[in-house]
Amino acid sequence: MCVRSIRDFKGIIVLLSGVITLLVSSCSAPKNITYFKDVPDTIRQHEIQQAAYSTPLIQVDDILQVTIQTLDPTATAMLNQSSAPVPVSGNTTAAAPAAISGYLVDKDGYIVLPLIGKIMVQGKTTDSVRENIKAVAATYYKDPVVNVRFANFKITVLGEVNRPSTYVMPNEKVTLLDALGAAGDLTIYGKRENVLLIRDNNGKKEFIRMNLNQSNIFSSPYFFLRQGDVIYVEPNKAKVSSTDLAQVKRISIMASVLSLLIVVVSRVKF
Numbered sequence: 001m002c003v004r005s006i007r008d009f010k011g012i013i014v015l016l017s018g019v020i021t022l023l024v025s026s027c028s029a030p031k032n033i034t035y036f037k038d039v040p041d042t043i044r045q046h047e048i049q050q051a052a053y054s055t056p057l058i059q060v061d062d063i064l065q066v067t068i069q070t071l072d073p074t075a076t077a078m079l080n081q082s083s084a085p086v087p088v089s090g091n092t093t094a095a096a097p098a099a100i101s102g103y104l105v106d107k108d109g110y111i112v113l114p115l116i117g118k119i120m121v122q123g124k125t126t127d128s129v130r131e132n133i134k135a136v137a138a139t140y141y142k143d144p145v146v147n148v149r150f151a152n153f154k155i156t157v158l159g160e161v162n163r164p165s166t167y168v169m170p171n172e173k174v175t176l177l178d179a180l181g182a183a184g185d186l187t188i189y190g191k192r193e194n195v196l197l198i199r200d201n202n203g204k205k206e207f208i209r210m211n212l213n214q215s216n217i218f219s220s221p222y223f224f225l226r227q228g229d230v231i232y233v234e235p236n237k238a239k240v241s242s243t244d245l246a247q248v249k250r251i252s253i254m255a256s257v258l259s260l261l262i263v264v265v266s267r268v269k270f
Helices: 003-025 075-083 124-137 177-184 217-218 237-243 244-264
Strands: 062-069 085-089 099-101 110-113 115-122 147-150 154-159 165-168 195-201 204-210 230-233
Touching: 062 110, 115 124, 124 147, 147 237, 154 177, 177 230
Parallel strands: 154 230
Antiparallel strands: 062 147, 085 099, 110 115, 154 165, 195 204, 195 230
16 A cells, blocks of 8 residues: 555544544533523622513413401301312322312303302403402401412423423412422423423414523513413433434444554554
């Protein structure tokens, strides 16, 4: 073999080795994992206008917890204990789906309360329903105190989080960060710059992309969640690459063979 051919062969091997090195290095985890990267790392205060919160509206199949209190607790005992348990999805730590006590909103948008009767609740806020029930209860009880809240404010978190599941939130003022926190935060493989929010809006699905790397997420109109929202965290390239074990093995074998060839060729005397 002539000297030029040997040198050309060595050059090709070095080039292929570089390509293999780039392929292997591309499997490493990206560094884009920090939340709110645009907030300056200084002692100066950084402020951003937060999105306005709008009270969620009650929908069909929601479950409402209604309590009526008076000076005589026995007078309303039957009303407050008669709400039937309704099975709903819980988080993955539960052995079985939990049962929540409350009044189910029927397909016509009503709930039925003992003695009070049917109350239209669909499309209304819990504050509005509370005032309606209070007005009717006042004809039966003296100075009633009424509380109405969602018993099944459910948010589903899927994808690259530590505990993907459906979560029943303790209140109706829930943010995107609250939901991700309930799911144990994103894994190291979660795509923070492209979190997908899926929302049911009058029978149509809305798909919204949100970037956790930017602090302007706090001013997004979708920062506050609604019942039934679904959050999907997409896996990054490192996660996708790590799942293809066969490809990783092939790359490793090719890199080893090329390294051996480089050693052999380097020992050839010109």
